[in-house]
């Protein structure tokens with residue numbers, strides 16, 4: 214009799230604890246009868262294991278920290294206005310660029326359709342004053358370069374050439390009339406620019422060794438020579454070309470517009486990095502350019518160096534973005550990829566790689582923040598920019614290679630993004646002054662001895 218009572222009592226207790234709404238929801242997903250049958254056949258050990266597994270899964274899903282490569286929360290030092298712009302640019306990249314980027318990278322084509330959408334962000338020529346430009350800080354310009362690099366280095370490079378190298382050459386070396394003529398349209402991205410300094414036989418030695426010549430003939434200049442690697446040149450409306458004046462041997466800058474007779478461009482094919490960027494080989498054959506298209510405030514290579522100082526800081530920021538993108542992609546992957554029944558992120562050796570990546574990303578970010586503060590205070594020197602360019606592009610190479618490593622075989626597949634970052638980091642490492650050339654600039658500044666040959 215007491216046995217029956219205790220059964221009724223236990224049954225009542227069970228009944229009281231049942232959440233019928235939950236039970237109904239579960240019954241829609243599984244066959245309850247079958248499940249109870251299966252559970253009733255499990256021994257104690259199996260039941261404990263099942264409980265542990267269910268508890269473990271629920272905990273991990275709930276507690277995983279947010280993936281954020283800004284570990285020291287440097288963004289929190291931005292003004293509300295800057296933070297809004299940062300997030301606006303990030304949203305554009307995630308929505309408009311990320312979904313299409315691997316396809317265009319593979320085809321080595323440029324997604325022209327993004328230009329009007331990018332123009333709407335109103336970020337071109339961000340730091341310049343007047344001519345329709347927003348006159349914002351260098352820090353904000355850097356933040357934007359990093360946001361672009363975080364998603365795709367080719368798009369960041371396209372933008373850097375347009376907003377920094379091409380518009381910057383006109384802004385720094387042009388007369389007021391020249392600025393009025395080109396900058397407002399370039400700011401709206403109605404005109405796209407390129408910047409032609411490097412030549413097939415003259416790269417690092419551009420400062421004193423340009424072989425492209427300019428000869429004045431009355432009100433016209435006649436240019437001859439070639440320019441290699443020129444980003445955007447295959448479709449640019451406005452091409453800045455640097456050439457040596459045969460009369461005084463100094464470097465002069467010229468704005469050569471699309472379709473100018475004597476100016477031709479051939480696309481450089483089969484690149485293994487920055488495949489979306491349309492790099493061109495420009496050939497100038499008795500190319501006639503009017504004096505009004507010569508940049509009136511460029512008298513020597515020193516003026517070109519002013520443009521490069523500004524844009525090298527931007528490349529350092531872009532490298533930070535690439536490293537951050539690779540780190541965040543790798544971290545995400547390691548938390549979901551399982552080996553030996555555990556997420557690979559739970560292995561000590563993988564965590565060591567991740568922490569090394571984050572250390573580099575954080576060191577770089579801290580460095581470029583201060584770099585831009587110097588720039589905003591008007592205190593930036595060539596050696597400041599060169600040091601950041603060297604350090605950040607070097608460390609980025611390290612970060613992307615570790616990101617690839619923790620992703621195993623999938624690390625070389627485009628669909629996981631990191632393979633693209635690995636390839637693109639190689640080009641960023643070399644352009645806008647190689648490691649050696651930028652190191653020589655810093656070396657000269659700190660020792661007082663020039664080691665340039």
Ligand SMILES: Cc1cc2nc3c(=O)[nH]c(=O)nc-3n(C[C@H](O)[C@H](O)[C@H](O)COP(=O)(O)OP(=O)(O)OC[C@H]3O[C@@H](n4cnc5c(N)ncnc54)[C@H](O)[C@@H]3O)c2cc1C
Pocket residue numbers: 374408409410411415416417418441442443444486487492640643644645646647648649650665666
């Ligand atoms: C994807 C991409 C995009 C580019 N876009 C543009 C662009 O838009 N406009 C433009 O004008 N250029 C552009 N460039 C060119 C770029 O700036 C040059 O590639 C770079 O300056 C190096 O020149 P180089 O390739 O001729 O190498 P080189 O000068 O031939 O150098 C080869 C090696 O020798 C080393 N070296 C050279 N001199 C010294 C020295 N004195 N001491 C020690 N080592 C030395 C270099 O560091 C390097 O390791 C681009 C390049 C690439 C790859």
